Amino acid sequence: MGPSNVDRIEAPVTVKAYMMCAFAAFAGILFGYDSGYISGVLGMAFFKREFGHPVPTSIDETGFLYSTSNKSLIVSILSAGTFFGALFAGALADWIGRRVTIIVGCIIFSVGVILQVASTSIGLLVPGRLIAGIGVGFVSAINILYMSEVAPRKVRGAIVSGYQFAITIGIMLASVVSNATQHRNDASSYRIAMGIQFVWAFILGVGLFLLPESPRYFVKKGKVDAATDALARVRGQPRDSAYIQDELAEILANYEYEREIGEVGWVGLLSGGWSPAGNFRKVVLGALLQMMQQWTGVNFIFYYSTTYFQQIGLKNAFLISMITTIVNVCSTPISFYTIERFGRRTLLIYGAIGMLVCEFIVAIVGTADPNGHSAQGALIAFVCIYIFFFASTWGPGAWVVIGEIFPLPIRSKGVAVSTASNWFWNCIIGIITPYMVDKDQGNLGSKVFFIWGALCTACVIFAYFMVPETKGLTLEQVDKMLEETTPRTSAKWRPHETYATAMEKHSEAATVEHVEPKSAGV
Secondary structure, three states, rough: OOOOOOOOOOOOOHHHHHHHHHHHHHHHHHHHHHHHHHHHHHHOOOHHHHOOEEOOOOOOOOOEEEEHHHHHHHHHHHHHHHHHHHHHHHHHHHHHHHHHHHHHHHHHHHHHHHHHOOOOOOOHHHHHHHHHHHHHHHHHHHHHHHHHHHHHHHHHHHHHHHHHHHHHHHHHHHHHHHHOOOOOOOHHHHHHHHHHHHHHHHHHHHHHHHOOOOHHHHOOOOOOHHHHHHHHHHOOOOOOOOOHHHOOOOOHHHHHHHHHHOOHHHHHHHOOOOOOHHHHHHHHHHHHHHHOOOOOOHHHHHHHHHHHHHHHOOOOOHHHHHHHHHHHHHHHHHHHHHHHHHOOOOOHHHHHHHHHHHHHHHHHHHOOOOOOHHHHHHHHHHHHHHHHHHHHHHHHHHHHHHHOOHHHHHHHHHHHHHHHHHHHHHHHHHHHHHHOOOOOOOOOHHHHHHHHHHHHHHHHHHHHOOOOOOOOOOHHHHHHHHOOOOOOOOOOOOOOOOOOHHHHHHHHHHHHHHHHHHHHOO
């Protein structure tokens, strides 16, 4: 049975269903903590002595420091691992399922953590971060896919934003732990910070055993009965409910439609060219969106804030870094409301404008009076305001959109490529940033914010001309909207026909065309 009412293709949201979907967002803590702990660890005196080399105390008060190349390698190797992990996970998720792929990612991640905790030299630390990165790549790519496929449309933006919120909590927890252990004068100073990562992997891996698989994965595999059971669980409805039957019919019809008009698999990412509904255009949109999120420069703060604040002469660099993570955490929940109230496109445009203003102010003030007490206070304030704009807009918004724009036949691979783009540029920024700001290299200091401000200007232009509005639509309705609108007119689009109804009409028309020639020949 195909639904004729476009409003009745999804069950009302229940608390049980909401909490079940929201738990998957816990993966963000694993991702955020792993990304965030390295900033504090790099600033620890014992870690510098253990992994660095002797330098004059005029360069570093501990008398030890790592070379720019080693610091760049330690930070960026995680992102290199996540890049390859995300790409491989896209194909694996179509083979063994979304949920199982995330669990496998937790196992790989744990192996990497073991190596990091055991390390006493860069020779073991780097492979540990590389392997952990592969696990994070699995989790970060497929978790977005899983949440987008199981979340109800009316709260999908808020739930996926919850993933970004969990990332910010992970970054904050890493900062708190590093701040608490920084003065330990033995290996426990950094091993505690590294070892806590096991907790997040264990909670996520065990919890996912209790959650259902994505019903859209089962549809893709032709297991309609299993899809019905999974959909009933995530919607909190009996399997024979009209809501369940109607939503399943819509998912099935959309999948058949997309299979008819496009290739399936990696080749399918290139089909349709640059047409509004072309898969290639969607892949470029997803990859550029994640690239732009990295171009905002936020990971400069979360990767290098402690050492950067130390270099420009700020006292209490650990405390200031922790404050920036707290601002990040407190600002993100705002997006739970605004992303559904104002939409994804609006948040990305105005968020980028807010960020670029703050970044240019930081750059100008930090360059004009780098050592002034008032200037340093203004620098800290506008860095925090900049983080507020990122955390409430681009932080969650980029993840939400990439989970919504791809059709089911290529969704896992499209999200994987988009996530891999995030990690690729994350890696590039991790590599080049020390060379831009270290005193014995580019020595840009606060001038680096001129670069981030210019890149945020590009983000505004990109969001205005390329990003469509997807709020309030099912994933299947997003496909139809992309066929019929442009990004600048997408906010006005309203669903007018379901895929199930359209497929029924198409089938009836094909039957008539097949019968009429026979009648004419009688």
